[in-house]
Amino acid sequence: MRKLALCMMIAALGCSGDDTGDGGTGGGAGAAGATGGSGGTGASGGAGGTGGIQVTGGTGATGGAGGSGDDAGLDGGQDAGHDAGQQTTRCVAPTTNASSGNTCPAAGTMPSIKATEIAMGLTRPIYVLAAPGDATRLFVVEREGQIKIIDRMNGNAVLSPAFATVPMLLSSGVGSGGGEQGLLGMAFHPDYPTDPRFFVHYTDSNGDTMVRSFEVSSADPNLADLSKGGPIVAVPQPESNHNGGTITFGPDGCLYVGLGDGGSGNDPHGAIGNGQNLDITNAVTGQDPRLGKILRFDVDAPTTGAPGNLAGAGIPHIWDYGIRNPWRFSFDRQTGDLYIGDVGQDAREEVNVEAKGTGKLNYGWKITEGTVCRPGGGACVMTGLTPPVDEYLHGGGDDCIVGGYVYRGTNIPALQGFYLFADNGSSKNVRAFVWDGAGRCNDETVVLTPQLTNISGDITSFGEDSSGELYITSFGPAGTDGRLYRLEMD
Numbered sequence: 001m002r003k004l005a006l007c008m009m010i011a012a013l014g015c016s017g018d019d020t021g022d023g024g025t026g027g028g029a030g031a032a033g034a035t036g037g038s039g040g041t042g043a044s045g046g047a048g049g050t051g052g053i054q055v056t057g058g059t060g061a062t063g064g065a066g067g068s069g070d071d072a073g074l075d076g077g078q079d080a081g082h083d084a085g086q087q088t089t090r091c092v093a094p095t096t097n098a099s100s101g102n103t104c105p106a107a108g109t110m111p112s113i114k115a116t117e118i119a120m121g122l123t124r125p126i127y128v129l130a131a132p133g134d135a136t137r138l139f140v141v142e143r144e145g146q147i148k149i150i151d152r153m154n155g156n157a158v159l160s161p162a163f164a165t166v167p168m169l170l171s172s173g174v175g176s177g178g179g180e181q182g183l184l185g186m187a188f189h190p191d192y193p194t195d196p197r198f199f200v201h202y203t204d205s206n207g208d209t210m211v212r213s214f215e216v217s218s219a220d221p222n223l224a225d226l227s228k229g230g231p232i233v234a235v236p237q238p239e240s241n242h243n244g245g246t247i248t249f250g251p252d253g254c255l256y257v258g259l260g261d262g263g264s265g266n267d268p269h270g271a272i273g274n275g276q277n278l279d280i281t282n283a284v285t286g287q288d289p290r291l292g293k294i295l296r297f298d299v300d301a302p303t304t305g306a307p308g309n310l311a312g313a314g315i316p317h318i319w320d321y322g323i324r325n326p327w328r329f330s331f332d333r334q335t336g337d338l339y340i341g342d343v344g345q346d347a348r349e350e351v352n353v354e355a356k357g358t359g360k361l362n363y364g365w366k367i368t369e370g371t372v373c374r375p376g377g378g379a380c381v382m383t384g385l386t387p388p389v390d391e392y393l394h395g396g397g398d399d400c401i402v403g404g405y406v407y408r409g410t411n412i413p414a415l416q417g418f419y420l421f422a423d424n425g426s427s428k429n430v431r432a433f434v435w436d437g438a439g440r441c442n443d444e445t446v447v448l449t450p451q452l453t454n455i456s457g458d459i460t461s462f463g464e465d466s467s468g469e470l471y472i473t474s475f476g477p478a479g480t481d482g483r484l485y486r487l488e489m490d
C-alpha cells in the first residue's frame with residue numbers, strides 16, 4: 001500500500017506508490033531531448049548528436065498565420081508561422097532502423113565511474129538538458145517552476161536571474177502542492193536557435209496537465225520570453241499523482257509527451273483503467289483516453305495529430321499505451337530507439353524499449369505489472385501486450401525507477417551503447433544494460449562500481465549535454481539544496 005515512503009520523503013516524482021485520494025504523490029513521465037544536434041547553425045560549439053531529426057528541407061512548409069502567437073486557446077494556435085521561412089525540421093511519419101547497432105558487451109567489462117558535482121543550491125531539480133548544439137550551457141528544471149542556466153564557460157555558475165520562472169507568468173500558475181506536481185519536463189525545438197521555441201510540461205493550479213511552448217528571448221539567449229508561444233495540449237487530471245513529466249523530440253521531428261495513468265493507485269478509473277482506455281467516448285465516465293499513454297505531436301499542428309500515430313483511437317495523438325507512469329523516457333540519440341522507464345505499483349519496476357519508429361504498442365498496464373499479470377488487472381490475457389525488456393523487483397529501497405539514457409558520449413568509452421538508469425528509492429546505484437535489438441543482453445543487476453555514494457539526496461533524473469555526456473540531478477541533503485552531477489570515469 002504505502003510503500004511509497006522513501007519516494008515521498010523526498011517529495012519525489014513519479015514513484016510508485018498509491019495515493020488514494022489524499023492528494024499525494026504520483027508519477028510522471030518524462031523524456032528528454034534525445035535528438036541530436038541540429039548541426040550547424042549558430043552559436044556555441046558542440047556538435048550535436050548524430051541521431052537524426054529528419055530534415056525535410058522545406059522552407060516554411062507549414063507557414064501559416066503566425067506572428068507572435070500569444071497564448072491562443074487550446075483550439076488553435078501554436079505560433080505556427082513564426083520563422084516559417086527558416087524552419088527545417090518537420091514532424092513526419094516515422095521510419096525504422098534495420099538494427100539497433102548494439103552488440104553485447106563482454107562479461108566483466110563494466111567500468112568504474114564517479115559522479116562529479118557540477119552545481120549545488122538548486123531547488124528540487126528534476127531534469128537537466130542542453131539546447132541543441134550548445135556546449136556552453138546546461139538548463140536545470142526545478143519542480144517549483146524555475147529553469148536555471150548553468151554557465152559551463154564560467155565555472156558552471158548558476159546564472160541569475162533564472163532563465164524562466166514559469167509560475168509568475170502563467171495566468172493559471174503552476175500547481176506544486178503534490179510531490180509529483182509542478183514543472184516536470186522541458187525540451188528545446190530541434191531547430192534551436194533558428195527556431196526559438198522551447199516546450200514545458202507542468203501541472204497547473206488545478207492540478208491538470210499542460211504542455212505548451214515559450215520562446216527564448218530574441219534579445220538575450222539567457223532569458224525566456226514567456227509572452228510568446230502557445231499551447232500544445234491540456235489534459236484534465238483526476239488525481240494529483242501519476243502525471244508523467246517527460247517531453248522530448250523524437251528522431252521524426254515530433255514531440256513525445258509521457259502521461260501517467262492519472263493517479264491514485266492501481267489505475268482505478270473506469271472499468272479497465274486509464275492505461276488500457278482507447279475510447280474517447282469514455283469521456284462520459286470522466287476518463288480521458290490520453291492518460292496512461294505516450295502521446296506524439298506535430299508542434300506546428302498540435303490539434304491534428306502526427307502522421308503514424310495510432311489510428312482509430314478517437315484522438316489523433318496516441319503513440320503507445322498501457323503505461324502506468326513514465327517519469328523519464330528518452331531516445332537513443334544515435335539510433336532513435338525509444339527507452340521508457342515505467343514506474344511500477346507494488347512489486348516491479350520496468351524498462352520498455354522499442355525500435356525506432358515502432359509505436360502503437362500496448363505495454364500492459366494495468367493488466368500486467370512488469371512481466372506478470374496482477375490482481376485487479378482484469379482477465380490475465382497477455383496476447384497483444386509488449387513485455388518490458390528489463391524489470392527488477394522492489395526491495396532494498398528500490399521502488400521507483402528513474403529512466404535514463406543510452407550513453408553516446410566519449411568520456412566513458414566502455415559505456416558506449418549502454419542504457420543507464422537508476423531508482424529514486426535506493427538512489428546510489430546506476431544500473432546499465434545493452435539492448436541489441438532483440439532483447440537485453442546483459443544483467444542489469446551489475447551495478448556500476450563504485451556505488452555513487454557521493455550523490456547527496458535521491459536521484460531524480462538523468463540528462464544529456466550536447467555531446468551526449470550524462471548528468472544526474474538530485475534533491476540534495478535537505479530535499480531543497482539540489483545538486484547536479486556529471487558521470488565520469490573514476
Ligand SMILES: [Ca+2]
Binds near residue numbers: 237238239240242263
Ligand atoms: Ca494525476
Ligand SMILES: [Ca+2]
Binds near residue numbers: 342350364365370
Ligand atoms: Ca508494462
